[in-house]
Amino acid sequence: MSVPAAPGDATRAAAERLLRRCDELAAVSASPDGIERVHLSAEHARVNAVAAGWLREAGLATWQDAAGNQWGRLEGAEPGLPALVLGSHLDTVPDAGRYDGILGVVTAIEVAARLAPHRAQLPFAVEVVAFGDEEGTRFGTALLGSRAVAGTWLDGWWDVADAAGTTLREASTAFGLDPAAIADAARRPEDLVGYLELHIEQGPHLEAAGRALGVVTSIAGARRFAGRVVGEARHAGGTPYAKRRDALVGAGQVVVALERLAVETGGIATVGRLQAHPGGVNVVPGLVEFSLDVRAEHDATRDDLVARIEAYARETCAARGLGFELQETHRAPGVYCDAGLTESVVAGIAATGDDDPVQLFSRAGHDAMAVAAITPVAMLFVRCEDGISHHPAEAVTLDDVGLGLDALEAAVRDLARRRSAAR
Amino acid sequence: MSVPAAPGDATRAAAERLLRRCDELAAVSASPDGIERVHLSAEHARVNAVAAGWLREAGLATWQDAAGNQWGRLEGAEPGLPALVLGSHLDTVPDAGRYDGILGVVTAIEVAARLAPHRAQLPFAVEVVAFGDEEGTRFGTALLGSRAVAGTWLDGWWDVADAAGTTLREASTAFGLDPAAIADAARRPEDLVGYLELHIEQGPHLEAAGRALGVVTSIAGARRFAGRVVGEARHAGGTPYAKRRDALVGAGQVVVALERLAVETGGIATVGRLQAHPGGVNVVPGLVEFSLDVRAEHDATRDDLVARIEAYARETCAARGLGFELQETHRAPGVYCDAGLTESVVAGIAATGDDDPVQLFSRAGHDAMAVAAITPVAMLFVRCEDGISHHPAEAVTLDDVGLGLDALEAAVRDLARRRSAAR
Numbered sequence: 001m002s003v004p005a006a007p008g009d010a011t012r013a014a015a016e017r018l019l020r021r022c023d024e025l026a027a028v029s030a031s032p033d034g035i036e037r038v039h040l041s042a043e044h045a046r047v048n049a050v051a052a053g054w055l056r057e058a059g060l061a062t063w064q065d066a067a068g069n070q071w072g073r074l075e076g077a078e079p080g081l082p083a084l085v086l087g088s089h090l091d092t093v094p095d096a097g098r099y100d101g102i103l104g105v106v107t108a109i110e111v112a113a114r115l116a117p118h119r120a121q122l123p124f125a126v127e128v129v130a131f132g133d134e135e136g137t138r139f140g141t142a143l144l145g146s147r148a149v150a151g152t153w154l155d156g157w158w159d160v161a162d163a164a165g166t167t168l169r170e171a172s173t174a175f176g177l178d179p180a181a182i183a184d185a186a187r188r189p190e191d192l193v194g195y196l197e198l199h200i201e202q203g204p205h206l207e208a209a210g211r212a213l214g215v216v217t218s219i220a221g222a223r224r225f226a227g228r229v230v231g232e233a234r235h236a237g238g239t240p241y242a243k244r245r246d247a248l249v250g251a252g253q254v255v256v257a258l259e260r261l262a263v264e265t266g267g268i269a270t271v272g273r274l275q276a277h278p279g280g281v282n283v284v285p286g287l288v289e290f291s292l293d294v295r296a297e298h299d300a301t302r303d304d305l306v307a308r309i310e311a312y313a314r315e316t317c318a319a320r321g322l323g324f325e326l327q328e329t330h331r332a333p334g335v336y337c338d339a340g341l342t343e344s345v346v347a348g349i350a351a352t353g354d355d356d357p358v359q360l361f362s363r364a365g366h367d368a369m370a371v372a373a374i375t376p377v378a379m380l381f382v383r384c385e386d387g388i389s390h391h392p393a394e395a396v397t398l399d400d401v402g403l404g405l406d407a408l409e410a411a412v413r414d415l416a417r418r419r420s421a422a423r
Numbered sequence: 424m425s426v427p428a429a430p431g432d433a434t435r436a437a438a439e440r441l442l443r444r445c446d447e448l449a450a451v452s453a454s455p456d457g458i459e460r461v462h463l464s465a466e467h468a469r470v471n472a473v474a475a476g477w478l479r480e481a482g483l484a485t486w487q488d489a490a491g492n493q494w495g496r497l498e499g500a501e502p503g504l505p506a507l508v509l510g511s512h513l514d515t516v517p518d519a520g521r522y523d524g525i526l527g528v529v530t531a532i533e534v535a536a537r538l539a540p541h542r543a544q545l546p547f548a549v550e551v552v553a554f555g556d557e558e559g560t561r562f563g564t565a566l567l568g569s570r571a572v573a574g575t576w577l578d579g580w581w582d583v584a585d586a587a588g589t590t591l592r593e594a595s596t597a598f599g600l601d602p603a604a605i606a607d608a609a610r611r612p613e614d615l616v617g618y619l620e621l622h623i624e625q626g627p628h629l630e631a632a633g634r635a636l637g638v639v640t641s642i643a644g645a646r647r648f649a650g651r652v653v654g655e656a657r658h659a660g661g662t663p664y665a666k667r668r669d670a671l672v673g674a675g676q677v678v679v680a681l682e683r684l685a686v687e688t689g690g691i692a693t694v695g696r697l698q699a700h701p702g703g704v705n706v707v708p709g710l711v712e713f714s715l716d717v718r719a720e721h722d723a724t725r726d727d728l729v730a731r732i733e734a735y736a737r738e739t740c741a742a743r744g745l746g747f748e749l750q751e752t753h754r755a756p757g758v759y760c761d762a763g764l765t766e767s768v769v770a771g772i773a774a775t776g777d778d779d780p781v782q783l784f785s786r787a788g789h790d791a792m793a794v795a796a797i798t799p800v801a802m803l804f805v806r807c808e809d810g811i812s813h814h815p816a817e818a819v820t821l822d823d824v825g826l827g828l829d830a831l832e833a834a835v836r837d838l839a840r841r842r843s844a845a846r
Contacts (some may be wrong), residue, residue, distance in 0.1 A: 024830060059511065069805065093701065093703035093705065093706050094700075094701035094703050094706070095700070095701040095703055095709075100658075125556035135703065135705065136704060136705070137703055137704075140704060142704075194453075201661065202658040202660070202661030202662075203658070203660075203661035203662065203663070204663070204666060221661065222705070224704055224705075232811075232814065233518060233813060233814045234810075234811055234812060234813055234814055235523075235625040235626070235787055235810075235812035235813040235814075236624070236691070236693035236695055236716050236718075236813070237626075237643065237645065237691060237716075237718050237785075237786040237787035237788065238624065238625030238626035238785075238786050238787045238810060238812055239625075239626065239810060239812075240581060240626070240627070240810075241682060241685070241686060241691075243627060243809075243810060246682075247694075248694055248697060249678055249681070249682060249779060250613075251675075252676070252678035252679040253675070253679050254673075255671055255672055255675035256672060256676050256679060258672070259664065259669075259672060262664070263664060268659070268660060268664075270659035270669075270705070270706075270707055271671055271699070271708070272659055272699065272702065272703050272704045272705060272706045272707065273699060273702045273703070273704055274671060274697065274698070274699040274708075275697070275698050275699075276694070276695065276696060276697045276698075277517075277518075278516065278517035278518040278813075279695065280516035280517050280558065280560055280695050280696070280813060281559060281560075281563060281565075281647055281695045281696055281714040281716055282516065282559070282565070282643055282645070282647075282693070282695060282716050282788075282813065283517070283559065283693075283695045283813040283814075284515050284693055284695065285694070285695060285697075285815075286518075286814065287836060289738075290453045291704040293659050293660075293704055293705050295659075297844040314796070320702050331529075345621065362660075362661075363660040363661050364658055364659075364661045364705075365705070380470035380747055386666075387657075387658075387661060387662060387663075387666060388655075388657055388658075389657060389658035389661055389662075390656055390657055390658040390659070390695075390705065390706040390707075391656045391657055391658075391706075391709065
């Protein structure tokens, strides 16, 4: 095994461009103090336009689909061939970093630009996709963009509302999309060769292993819930403890217990959003609304953890005279990456000098999970600093970005060779 | 001791009017689903106008002061006499009941209307005040209205902002007030005889004792804080537990511990407002902001409880690598009601048939606490159902409202007799 110290000069120059592009997209934010770009927002429209410009510059034909995803297409040896899709997402969590999803999109565009002069040798078309919703920040329902493409859209989603009360239907219409045309965003399996996604690891394992890149074996499937603890709002001073049904105390017990339950089962459980109502400084909270995200390497572990959390919360809340409700808003089955496509990813990384790349499963969800419903998927992870993600401190190195770019291009070329040889 | 079954017919008719007026004010709300009327809002202006109409109808001269409080004045035997002030507040917590504060204002207006024909016998003027901010819902700083009247306004308050970022200075100007004129709202002690406030109990003690009315001996002084638990926002899936600094878990431990610490000391501690940031469903919370309200019968008990909470929170958060910050936003010393004025309240309740009224301390804060800085204060509590307050279910009976009205009028007449006799 040999691990390269650094990519070549041309690649370093390209990596510099990719980092500049990440910076340029980071400036498109709903917040002056950080990065926030949610589904179907004005910022979504702007980054789609910016990405479309880069795609056209790279020689690709571009379009925005009925779900608000931005696409580009480079024809292969002949027009109309099935496409290998490269991509990731451009939406963000609140106060986000600048590489989660973004790096995968800008790298895919760069790979397409490198392949464009050699399209006559390609046994497939190469498409780039920038999904409009992976995080689920605005509507609580993740992977809206990729699920539209996979044709696994659920009609019930149209009535889900954001924090301001705007439904997905209203937001789509305001964005200029036609909800009735959502099925047009779905791609047919026969038109696709596969889907390759480069993404930052969002965890500390590659850094700990001293490797720039890694191969993803599977993606853990998250379940997400909207939870409520229901008590009674009363005067904070006048109400003796015997008469209090404080929803926040019940919710606090549940939040504190999550860590123990998760460690016991080997899963991960997170309450990322929590708010007490009515929110008066001198009012005992009568209602707490919160989000719950549960994941594990195996779906059975995850479901066991969900069941334990629910049982604990029900019992704890009942003992305090509180109601407890948990409504599932999202459930993604764990997804295994395609063995054949993954061989090309391994070959791609090997081409950069690491011929025995680290294999790891993804604790985070990715668009690839949704796309797997219609075509083989594979993923390539790029090391990030201290595993930090979903935070402004998200960081990658120029060298790692360059190696990721070279590896992704080499993976596509490897796949092209295999497909051509198999003809 | 004899406790009357019910007030007379005339009083019952008046009590019906008072309840109707509470209903009329309840309809002035910023929320379609409940009652919410905060300081310097359009709803504040509207209820001031409604109250001014009732005051003029009762024969009082009216004005709105430089802090947005609504006043009415009935001259006594001769013009310009010092005034006995009757009143309470018209602002509300979010999703409020319809009697907290409001009942005291409408009852004061009715008492003034009853006294108007007899003003020639009054050795003092009678004024009615409807304070514009007691709850502190909008700016987190309570008693803004009564502290302006007491002349204990702090200049630092002008820059305090509401949730939308609007400062108190901006809100005052938008309301049509001149911040530079705030000192004009302050009343001089020599112009006042005292302050009498009728209020619902907001606790279950009168109901448990089977009494409609009670005499308040003292008012517990609350301390309020804006708290922050500071961790690190990271990806909910990718971050192993060893690397998490989850601010919500730390805050949850503090919230859960409050009850134990409060019961140990005999005080009351409430977190009424709590929010996790950045608030992404798949992001470990990096920051939690919350409010903390601490009170007790004696200030020393309260301060001991604050110290224990702070020590526990610092230790618990430090053990998780979390920062903990607590900033005091409000501190009211406990206030003892004036013995002389309270004798008149006892006499007033006795006049309704209960000649040995229940004496109790107020666990809730009241405008009387602020007004006590410039004139003697006393308070009369009206029983409310199940002690519920700061909740839409807040309820009083027609009979109790009538008895409260009669008692407040009788208290004023008793004080007038004493003052006339002392001349």
